[in-house]
Amino acid sequence: MKKETEGMYYTHGLTVPETPKPGDSPKPWKQTNVVGKRIPRVDAYERVSGTAVYPSDLVLPRMLYGAILRCPHPHATVKGVDIRKAEKMPGVHVVISGSTAGNNPGWKYSAFTRIEFATRIFESHCRYEGEPVAAVAAETPYQAWDAIRAIQVDYEVLPFVADEEKALATGAPRIHDKGNQMGETQRYSRGDVQKGLEEADVVVEMRFNTACELHTPMELHGCVADWDGDNLTIWESTQGVYPVQNGVAQVLGLPLSKVRVIGRYMGGGFGSKLRAGKYTAIAALLARATARPVKLILSREETYLATGNRPPAHMKLKAGVKKDGTLTALDFSCLASGGAYPAGGTALVDWVVRDLYLCPNVRSEMTDVYINAGPARPMRAPGHPQGAWALEQMMDALAEKIGMDPVDLRLKNVPTFSQAREGSPPYTSTGLRDCLVEGAKAFGWKEAREKIEKEERKSPVQRGVGMASGLWIAGGGGPPSTILVKLFSDGSVNLNMGASDIGTGTRTVMAMVVSEELGIRPEMIQIENADTGTTQYATASGGSKTVPTEAPAVRAAAVEAKRQLFEMAASELKTDPSGLALTGGEIFLKEDPTKKIKITEIPGLKKAGVIVGIGYRGPNAQNRVVNPFAAQFCEVEVNKRTGEVKILRFLAAQDSGRVMNRLTYDSQVIGGITMGIGLAMTEARILDRNNTGKLVNRNWHDYKLPTALDVPAEMTSLPIEPEDNEANTTGSKGLGEPVIIPTAAVVANAVRHATGVRVLDTPMSPAMLCKLFSEKRKEG
Amino acid sequence: MKRKPEDEDPKTVMTRRSFIKGVGVGAAAAAAASGSLSALAAAEAKEVKPEEMQRLTLRVNGRSHRLLVEPRWSLLFVLREKMGLSGTKMGCERGECGACTVLINGVSRYACMTLALEAEGDEITTVEGLMEGEELGPVQQAFVENDAFQCGYCTPGQIMAAEGLLRSNSPLTVTEIQKGMSGNLCRCGAYVHIFQAVEAAAKARSGK
Numbered sequence: 001m002k003k004e005t006e007g008m009y010y011t012h013g014l015t016v017p018e019t020p021k022p023g024d025s026p027k028p029w030k031q032t033n034v035v036g037k038r039i040p041r042v043d044a045y046e047r048v049s050g051t052a053v054y055p056s057d058l059v060l061p062r063m064l065y066g067a068i069l070r071c072p073h074p075h076a077t078v079k080g081v082d083i084r085k086a087e088k089m090p091g092v093h094v095v096i097s098g099s100t101a102g103n104n105p106g107w108k109y110s111a112f113t114r115i116e117f118a119t120r121i122f123e124s125h126c127r128y129e130g131e132p133v134a135a136v137a138a139e140t141p142y143q144a145w146d147a148i149r150a151i152q153v154d155y156e157v158l159p160f161v162a163d164e165e166k167a168l169a170t171g172a173p174r175i176h177d178k179g180n181q182m183g184e185t186q187r188y189s190r191g192d193v194q195k196g197l198e199e200a201d202v203v204v205e206m207r208f209n210t211a212c213e214l215h216t217p218m219e220l221h222g223c224v225a226d227w228d229g230d231n232l233t234i235w236e237s238t239q240g241v242y243p244v245q246n247g248v249a250q251v252l253g254l255p256l257s258k259v260r261v262i263g264r265y266m267g268g269g270f271g272s273k274l275r276a277g278k279y280t281a282i283a284a285l286l287a288r289a290t291a292r293p294v295k296l297i298l299s300r301e302e303t304y305l306a307t308g309n310r311p312p313a314h315m316k317l318k319a320g321v322k323k324d325g326t327l328t329a330l331d332f333s334c335l336a337s338g339g340a341y342p343a344g345g346t347a348l349v350d351w352v353v354r355d356l357y358l359c360p361n362v363r364s365e366m367t368d369v370y371i372n373a374g375p376a377r378p379m380r381a382p383g384h385p386q387g388a389w390a391l392e393q394m395m396d397a398l399a400e401k402i403g404m405d406p407v408d409l410r411l412k413n414v415p416t417f418s419q420a421r422e423g424s425p426p427y428t429s430t431g432l433r434d435c436l437v438e439g440a441k442a443f444g445w446k447e448a449r450e451k452i453e454k455e456e457r458k459s460p461v462q463r464g465v466g467m468a469s470g471l472w473i474a475g476g477g478g479p480p481s482t483i484l485v486k487l488f489s490d491g492s493v494n495l496n497m498g499a500s501d502i503g504t505g506t507r508t509v510m511a512m513v514v515s516e517e518l519g520i521r522p523e524m525i526q527i528e529n530a531d532t533g534t535t536q537y538a539t540a541s542g543g544s545k546t547v548p549t550e551a552p553a554v555r556a557a558a559v560e561a562k563r564q565l566f567e568m569a570a571s572e573l574k575t576d577p578s579g580l581a582l583t584g585g586e587i588f589l590k591e592d593p594t595k596k597i598k599i600t601e602i603p604g605l606k607k608a609g610v611i612v613g614i615g616y617r618g619p620n621a622q623n624r625v626v627n628p629f630a631a632q633f634c635e636v637e638v639n640k641r642t643g644e645v646k647i648l649r650f651l652a653a654q655d656s657g658r659v660m661n662r663l664t665y666d667s668q669v670i671g672g673i674t675m676g677i678g679l680a681m682t683e684a685r686i687l688d689r690n691n692t693g694k695l696v697n698r699n700w701h702d703y704k705l706p707t708a709l710d711v712p713a714e715m716t717s718l719p720i721e722p723e724d725n726e727a728n729t730t731g732s733k734g735l736g737e738p739v740i741i742p743t744a745a746v747v748a749n750a751v752r753h754a755t756g757v758r759v760l761d762t763p764m765s766p767a768m769l770c771k772l773f774s775e776k777r778k779e780g
Numbered sequence: 781m782k783r784k785p786e787d788e789d790p791k792t793v794m795t796r797r798s799f800i801k802g803v804g805v806g807a808a809a810a811a812a813a814s815g816s817l818s819a820l821a822a823a824e825a826k827e828v829k830p831e832e833m834q835r836l837t838l839r840v841n842g843r844s845h846r847l848l849v850e851p852r853w854s855l856l857f858v859l860r861e862k863m864g865l866s867g868t869k870m871g872c873e874r875g876e877c878g879a880c881t882v883l884i885n886g887v888s889r890y891a892c893m894t895l896a897l898e899a900e901g902d903e904i905t906t907v908e909g910l911m912e913g914e915e916l917g918p919v920q921q922a923f924v925e926n927d928a929f930q931c932g933y934c935t936p937g938q939i940m941a942a943e944g945l946l947r948s949n950s951p952l953t954v955t956e957i958q959k960g961m962s963g964n965l966c967r968c969g970a971y972v973h974i975f976q977a978v979e980a981a982a983k984a985r986s987g988k
Contacts, residue, residue: 040924040925040927041924041927044923044924044927045916045924046932047929047932047935048907048916048920048923048924048929048932048935048936048939049867049907049908049911049916049920050865050866050867050868050906050907050908050936051867052932053866054866054869054933056869056870057860057866057869058866059860059861059864059866090831140850140853140857140861141857142850142852142853142857215967216967217931217933217967218869218871218877218879218931218933218934218965218966218967218968219869219871219931219933220870220871265932266931267869267931267932267933267934268930268931268933268967268968270967297870299873300871300872300873300874300876502931503929503930503931503932503968504930505927505930663927664927666927666973667927667929667930667968667970667973668930670969670970670971670972670973671930671968671969671970672969673969674966674969674970674971674972675967675969699872699874699876700872700876700877700965701874701876705965705967706969706971707962707965707971708957708958708959708961708962708964708971708974708975709958709959709962711969711971711972712972713954713958713972713975715972
């Protein structure tokens, strides 16, 4: 059986070519000239000028617009689809459904689970509100939607279950033939939890719930599909062009070589755009049926229904601690739902409980159930923020019980190896201790706590500070990745990379790596990326592994180009290549810098026109774990009359290895905190569980994202950079996901500090807080 | 608002149009504050049928464009799909996210909540219109330098909102910037850098 830590974002145990040869790997950078600096993005101009063409911006000659009819019921069977009226409407070119010939290929659900489920593009057994039933291509999107509304569908409406806690009850409507539990309950244990609880001086047990969150990236999901004979080109808003190519080829039965996927720009994904969607295949079907390019961009409402979510989690955690702060036991259980299909409802929820702190006795039990709701997709650090919501509030509660500072309790239990993995392999670097110590210092943690605790507590507006930490299971990256560095005879460089830049600044970081190695200004470097037709194979940009995967391969390609360049220069300078160095477009003898030659003057390069350096991402160090760590701190002001929480300031101390670009690094940190504030304060998918089963808040008006008014202007990013020469040749670890992991718990712990109320459920809405405050007043 | 009698031709869109007009203005906070409401309300509602393409002249970024449009087409749709001005982005088509923010007569407005026909005679500025030839405008430059975005999809809308805020000449404390920019969502969560960019652009502007 596959280990659960394997194969999530990259491939383990893969034999890969290595450049340079093992043993010749470039040494770790000591002093860097470019890497780590604050450098604006190489593609900033395109993004702020409006010239960047995102997939949803594309307009092709003769292009039609697609739209999808979706099942309005949480559970129903399609008895018949009448498309006759729709077909005749103005501007309509084609209407397809499960009963139009050749338009209903198979589809598989499997993300993040060991269970696969085969269904169809237009599935007649609709298991969630939003299941595709038919699709239209027309000359304008308005006409396409007119036609969608004219399609008559005969549904047999079935009883539904939209409440994960009721899914396994006797008599609950069955969503799948085998029942509503997805596979077996997953169990993990080490040590003896019972014994550990007996050894503890203090035992605390609490139940926690995190609400279902929706990704809602700013750019809608979708694509433009265009056939040229039997060659299909797709411009998709995606985190990974190669996974989309693979998905579409499989569904349509095409050779991979005939499917070209382009995704140079994309407007956010957060895990919901890692693969092809049904919409991708539907766009291709519509384009084939009409012999026209088809643009199929979902409506915002459809993205709420059908493009994934962070599953809701119901968690129970019992923990034991000794008076000196030694953790003795953690006993965790979780019930969660990835929706109507296998989609990883419980995926990784227990990981922080299992691996963040030293604890000899740990047990976890997780049950994933089906409900009649849209299938989950990985969302920024799948499982981890949910688990951290429970664990990090528990740590806070334990610290309070034994009268210890929450930072000190965590410092007491910092591991240097991964306890939850087989053989307890060591981390290549563990910055957790430094995150805690340096973060607390920079925040002024002790002083802030003392000051607040000395204050009178009579005012209805109270201040509090809170903190929490986290680790991310992945973030080390790994093979496969292939990079080409083309060095032209004028000294400029073209970098060819399959990976997407999902907004994290990947392109800029890679240009900086090339610049560091070849001494060429980043603006002299042109990057081609995210195009299966012209760029090299890469896995999707997800799992916070893009920089630690691609940057070492880019460095290897640049080093290889430099090797070839030095060979050419050496024959001109009549010396040995090993004695050469490169700066400012000139190659010179280290021992005698007067002996030099400009790149542009090397005859060999002029004749050849270009040097191509190929770099591969080599394997990771054996028996080592590469994980990022974090500790975050915040100060809040809580109005106990209105239930309003104002977050005054935030500080994130993140160990993500070497900082590659301080400017984009900070952007990822403030972005992660902001999304974490959403989880803590405002975001919750609400299903009408008792009456209709339908999604109640299907737009940004009713489902609230944090706005400019919900974040503190004072957000501090404090990079912790432990030297890590084992992680990879750039010393970098992932950043995007680790940031969001502790954030919600940080806010909850601060609210507890301010008010004495522990909030067990997200989101911490004013209404919910008012209720808790009033309950506390009654208790006296 | 006028009510449509039941016996009238059901295809008449006058009522629907004036209704949408009201909603559209209400959704854009900046517009409500601008005093341009009265001008819109005074505009006479012309009776048009949904299937009749309408002749329309739009003033966009200082140029006039003659177009044939369906009455129901939004300004956003016409800018993006008919005029190739895809810098103005589509996020929700219901006035919630601000990705489609443009300036109408110097005031920031949601293009998804504005019918193309409504915008006739107005001076429309899109993100492309802030460019000085190939050079970025000062707000755009401030966004680059402060890395005030990640994926960049909400960015043209944020930039137009910031431009509108600066043109309103109101004093800009951080709180005022937060309020002024609160009609534009950013899912990547770049707000803090956006505040810094708007502050920098405001400084550059007052320094002129």
